[in-house]
Amino acid sequence: MSENLKNILEEWKGLEEEYQQLQETHRMYLKKLDELSKLQSNCSSSISRQRKRLNEISQLVKKSSKGSSEEDAKILDEIKEKIKIRPNAFFQMEAFLPKKNGLYLSLVLGNVNVTLFNKQSKFAYKDEYEKFKLCLTVILLLFSFICYFFVSYRFSDVILNFLLVWYYCTLTIRESILITNGSRIKGWWVFHHYISAVLSGVMLTWPEGNLYHIFRNQFLAYSLYQSFVQCLQCYYQSGCLYRLRALGERHNMDLTVEGFQSWMWKGLTFLLPFLFFGHFWQLFNGLSLFRMAQLPECKEWQVSVCGLCFLILFAGNFFTTVAVVRQKLKTRNQKPKSL
Numbered sequence: 575m576s577e578n579l580k581n582i583l584e585e586w587k588g589l590e591e592e593y594q595q596l597q598e599t600h601r602m603y604l605k606k607l608d609e610l611s612k613l614q615s616n617c618s619s620s621i622s623r624q625r626k627r628l629n630e631i632s633q634l635v636k637k638s639s640k641g642s643s644e645e646d647a648k649i650l651d652e653i654k655e656k657i658k659i660r661p662n663a664f665f666q667m668e669a670f671l672p673k674k675n676g677l678y679l680s681l682v683l684g685n686v687n688v689t690l691f692n693k694q695s696k697f698a699y700k701d702e703y704e705k706f707k708l709c710l711t712v713i714l715l716l717f718s719f720i721c722y723f724f725v726s727y728r729f730s731d732v733i734l735n736f737l738l739v740w741y742y743c744t745l746t747i748r749e750s751i752l753i754t755n756g757s758r759i760k761g762w763w764v765f766h767h768y769i770s771a772v773l774s775g776v777m778l779t780w781p782e783g784n785l786y787h788i789f790r791n792q793f794l795a796y797s798l799y800q801s802f803v804q805c806l807q808c809y810y811q812s813g814c815l816y817r818l819r820a821l822g823e824r825h826n827m828d829l830t831v832e833g834f835q836s837w838m839w840k841g842l843t844f845l846l847p848f849l850f851f852g853h854f855w856q857l858f859n860g861l862s863l864f865r866m867a868q869l870p871e872c873k874e875w876q877v878s879v880c881g882l883c884f885l886i887l888f889a890g891n892f893f894t895t896v897a898v899v900r901q902k903l904k905t906r907n908q909k910p911k912s913l
């Protein structure tokens with residue numbers, strides 16, 4: 575046997591051994607996957623059973639509370655307290671279990687599983703979402719800047735609006751996936767992105783004319799400002815994400831509800847004036863468009879639809895931001911020592 579062949583045979587033997595090992599590992603992996611999916615369906619059905627029984631027992635507790643002795647009432651109160659916190663525990667558990675997609679995700683993605691099964695991948699997905707937002711926001715900022723100061727073609731406006739539609743649609747999908755994975759994004763922010771997509775879509779169809787040109791600069795300046803504020807917001811939110819992760823305080827996708835750190839208040843108080851200014855700019859845009867819609871030469875339906883979108887955005891953003899700040903103030907006052 576030649577020396578060359580000997581080498582090949584030795585190499586092949588080593589490869590064969592490694593292949594056998596790989597086969598064994600893969601077999602174990604499939605077995606564990608099978609066990610995992612059984613455990614997942616066990617947990618899911620156990621949670622729905624628990625929910626049902628919890629409902630029944632809370633009805634019973636309610637009935638028994640009436641006319642019970644002081645001692646019994648104390649025990650019933652303890653049970654009531656425990657019942658109250660259970661749904662939250664189920665929510666936390668479900669963030670790590672596969673579940674059926676909601677209507678929107680089923681329509682867009684079909685019935686594919688989007689649950690991420692460990693904290694690291696949840697964090698990585700959220701992190702990537704923040705980076706995507708920041709990257710697109712910077713592109714939008716540059717584009718609005720160019721359209722505002724340098725080029726005044728309808729074609730470039732169309733590209734900007736198309737980019738906005740695509741951006742907001744993508745955000746709604748990513749946010750639905752985040753919500754499936756336990757994120758506490760308020761429904762309004764997702765709805766905000768639907769409305770913004772509609773607004774940019776309508777702007778896209780607004781025919782060229784005198785009225786379009788009157789509103790164009792105001793809209794571009796607003797887009798420029800909004801992108802700037804969104805950059806600040808992304809910076810604040812990824813700061814929260816990194817800091818809390820480093821402190822090891824994160825629970826699932828929960829950024830700030832538990833243990834909102836005092837340094838974050840600095841970020842928030844810095845951000846809030848910019849946010850509120852942006853909200854009033856939206857109100858101003860809405861009112862300007864409604865005034866424009868009353869002009870006799872105004873024939874375009876886009877004027878009042880855009881005006882309505884801006885007013886909805888203003889109301890939703892303003893009241894949700896006020897509610898978020900109030901809620902944060904309340905938790906801060908409740909836990910002054912932890913800050």
Ligand code: COA
Binds near residue numbers: 814
């Ligand atoms: N878009 C997307 N997600 C948002 C969001 C927004 N505007 N505001 C909050 N969230 C997410 C957070 O990332 C967090 O997610 P997580 O559970 O996955 O960690 C969750 O919602 C809960 O966050 P919350 O504690 O309520 O708020 P926050 O500290 O992250 O942010 C604000 C607070 C006020 C800075 C933020 O809500 C905000 O920027 N709002 C204003 C947006 C706006 O008005 N834009 C228009 C500007 S002109």
